[in-house]
Amino acid sequence: MKTRVDRACLVVLLLVGASTGFWAFVAPESWHASFPGFGLDWLPRLGPYNEHLARDTGAMFLALATLSGAALRRVDDVVLTRAAGAAWLVFNALHFGFHSTMLHMYGLLDQVLSMGSLGLVTGLALVLVLPGRASGQGASR
Incomplete structure (x- = not known):
């Protein structure tokens, strides 16, 4: 079950990135x-607008997408899957934190959509980092 959930999380993160x-x-x-x-x-x-910053941001998202794709390809590799989740989690926790201080600049709809989308991506990353429930053999994923 954990592998299926991880696969779904990685697909969404890959598409976002x-x-x-x-x-x-x-x-x-x-x-x-x-x-x-x-x-x-x-x-x-x-x-x-800052072209350098925009392109660097794009490159960073593409790098996260690449890592997500590698983890998706080897979703049974717990270390790789958790590393992908950890990379997304570090980025998005900080990203979420920054944007939560900028909410005063937006209307209610934009506030909800921004925090909702950042919260979703952060939550998906967290799912990848957390271990699965122990299987009948005592191992967790």
């Missing part, structure tokens, strides 16, 4: 102007 990373790296100005999409624009309120 790849889509955000590709957009930020390939079209950094568009990403800054209109992230997260769907008619919302969260980034311009946090500061002026």
